[in-house]
Amino acid sequence: xxxxxxxxxxxxxxxxxxxxxxxxxxxxxxxxxxxxxxxxxxxxxxxxxxxxxxxxxxxxxxxxxxxxxxxxxxxxxxxxxxxxxxxxxxxxxxxxxxxxxxxxxxxxxxxxxxxxxxxxxxxxxxxxxxxxxxxxxxxxxxxxxxxxxxxxxxxxxxxxxxxxxxx
Numbered sequence: 001x002x003x004x005x006x007x008x009x010x011x012x013x014x015x016x017x018x019x020x021x022x023x024x025x026x027x028x029x030x031x032x033x034x035x036x037x038x039x040x041x042x043x044x045x046x047x048x049x050x051x052x053x054x055x056x057x058x059x060x061x062x063x064x065x066x067x068x069x070x071x072x073x074x075x076x077x078x079x080x081x082x083x084x085x086x087x088x089x090x091x092x093x094x095x096x097x098x099x100x101x102x103x104x105x106x107x108x109x110x111x112x113x114x115x116x117x118x119x120x121x122x123x124x125x126x127x128x129x130x131x132x133x134x135x136x137x138x139x140x141x142x143x144x145x146x147x148x149x150x151x152x153x154x155x156x157x158x159x160x161x162x163x164x165x166x167x
Contacts, residue, residue: 004026004029007029007033008023008024008026008029011023011024011029011032116140117140120137120140121137124136124137
């Protein structure tokens with residue numbers, strides 16, 4: 001069946017409900033269709049414009065807030081006095097056994113990461129003073145674990161924990 005004829009029959013059925021028995025001609029059908037499509041497209045375009053405006057407004061608000069936070073941080077930051085470098089301590093001879101054996105490493109819970117990094121930094125600073133050289137920590141990474149979770153990502157380990165826990 002031709003689409004216009006089908007549309008005409010559907011419109012006649014809809015018109016028959018309210019008592020309008022006059023069939024619509026092709027120009028009326030096209031007029032109603034184009035006005036409906038034009039209304040929908042105009043409403044969508046208006047929504048796009050409104051959403052873009054909201055995005056720009058919120059971006060500007062975020063920029064202003066970040067600028068205020070940066071200004072407050074600059075005001076709160078105290079002026080630092082020049083730090084005097086302490087004289088290096090005299091090198092103490094170490095026994096040969098202590099130099100050859102590496103220290104034992106113990107597993108540390110994940111909640112103590114900040115403390116571990118602070119301890120590592122303190123040890124490196126102490127070694128730097130003893131040797132008279134400047135050392136720098138580039139990164140701190142966990143060693144590979146052995147056991148059931150070896151080689152798995154954090155997501156995989158969490159999924160396994162959730163499935164293994166009874167409730």
